[in-house]
Amino acid sequence: MEKPTKRILSGVQPSGDLHLGNYLGAIKNFVTLQKEYECFFCVVDLHAITVWQDPKVLVNKTREVTAAFIASGIDPKKNNIFVQSQVPQHAQLAWIFNCVARMGWLNRMTQFKDKAGKNSENVSVGLFSYPTLMAADILIYLATHVPVGDDQKQHLELTRDIAQKFNNDFNTELFPIPEPLIFGEATRVMSLRDGSKKMSKSDPSDYSRIMLTDKAEDISQKIKKAKTDAEPLPQNKESIKERPEVENLISIYASLQDISIDQVISEFSGKEFSVFKKNLADLAVSKLEPITSEMNKLMDDRSYIDSILNKGKDKAISVAEPVLTKTKEIIGFLP
Ligand code: AMP
Ligand code: TRP
Numbered sequence: 001m002e003k004p005t006k007r008i009l010s011g012v013q014p015s016g017d018l019h020l021g022n023y024l025g026a027i028k029n030f031v032t033l034q035k036e037y038e039c040f041f042c043v044v045d046l047h048a049i050t051v052w053q054d055p056k057v058l059v060n061k062t063r064e065v066t067a068a069f070i071a072s073g074i075d076p077k078k079n080n081i082f083v084q085s086q087v088p089q090h091a092q093l094a095w096i097f098n099c100v101a102r103m104g105w106l107n108r109m110t111q112f113k114d115k116a117g118k119n120s121e122n123v124s125v126g127l128f129s130y131p132t133l134m135a136a137d138i139l140i141y142l143a144t145h146v147p148v149g150d151d152q153k154q155h156l157e158l159t160r161d162i163a164q165k166f167n168n169d170f171n172t173e174l175f176p177i178p179e180p181l182i183f184g185e186a187t188r189v190m191s192l193r194d195g196s197k198k199m200s201k202s203d204p205s206d207y208s209r210i211m212l213t214d215k216a217e218d219i220s221q222k223i224k225k226a227k228t229d230a231e232p233l234p235q236n237k238e239s240i241k242e243r244p245e246v247e248n249l250i251s252i253y254a255s256l257q258d259i260s261i262d263q264v265i266s267e268f269s270g271k272e273f274s275v276f277k278k279n280l281a282d283l284a285v286s287k288l289e290p291i292t293s294e295m296n297k298l299m300d301d302r303s304y305i306d307s308i309l310n311k312g313k314d315k316a317i318s319v320a321e322p323v324l325t326k327t328k329e330i331i332g333f334l335p
Pocket of ligand 1: 011012023024147151186190199200201
């Protein structure tokens with residue numbers, strides 16, 4: 001079996017509308033990385049059902065995430081875009097990893113604690129074991145690199161621990177120890193309403209996030225209403241540390257414009273927020289509008305999207321199946 005040296009796997013859940021955090025923290029970086037890596041981009045519907053999903057909405061969102069990948073600039077001819085539930089090897093390897101990962105490791109996962117909250121007796125078992133499935137997504141392709149937003153760092157450390165323990169337990173070097181790729185000026189985009197909370201699909205307030213399906217007026221309105229403080233824009237990077245909402249808007253600007261935070265500060269320091277927000281709104285609209293309109297166009301052509309996903313599925317299975325066969329042989333399962 002060939003061992004790749006530069007192979008990427010990353011996943012996005014079809015569990016709601018994609019937002020600016022998904023775009024700047026993950027998808028925009030996928031677009032850059034496709035030039036240098038062999039890429040597998042997965043719409044992770046098995047992860048999505050760890051919390052309740054309306055079936056009619058889920059099927060639509062699965063195609064919508066695919067459309068967002070393509071509309072953002074991922075070339076479907078060059079990369080493999082596919083749906084997790086259509087490649088059964090992920091779930092099969094996840095079971096094996098459930099028997100490798102330790103309860104103590106999973107008990108430390110902060111995303112589970114945040115999502116389960118006080119309701120931990122009543123959430124699905126899948127929500128708890130979610131990171132072992134994520135490890136399987138990555139390792140079933142022997143992926144060496146994983147681009148994600150900052151919030152997934154801990155899950156990637158767990159993936160590395162699982163790969164290491166499997167290799168040690170069975171005295172093999174089958175699984176690579178994958179490297180996270182977390183880069184750009186907006187690795188953790190925060191809510192527009194509260195700089196201490198990350199921008200997320202599940203926030204009840206629509207004004208907390210900019211969606212990739214938002215119209216230009218909505219984007220402008222949301223940025224205009226974004227929480228800030230009474231001071232003008234800061235003079236240097238140090239002074240934004242205690243101003244999380246300000247830091248967030250500046251990071252979003254930097255990332256959208258592909259410049260550094262320092263460059264944004266030197267352009268706007270001392271200016272009123274109304275001026276900065278107007279510039280940010282125009283920038284966000286100019287960058288997101290072409291993606292939104294391409295997404296809408298693609299969503300009108302279901303057969304095209306499904307043909308991409310079918311091709312992606314076949315390729316994904318052709319890579320995943322030999323890895324699963326090898327894993328089973330190592331464990332001592334009958335062929
Ligand atoms: P999810 O929507 O949870 O499937 O996330 C898909 C990708 O977007 C992952 O790589 C996340 O780390 C990234 N992501 C989600 N929310 C944010 C955020 N607020 N800021 C930066 N990246 C994010
Ligand atoms: N857990 C990731 C998130 O919520 C999504 C995901 C699933 C993923 N499998 C993955 C990301 C594999 C990277 C690699 O954001």
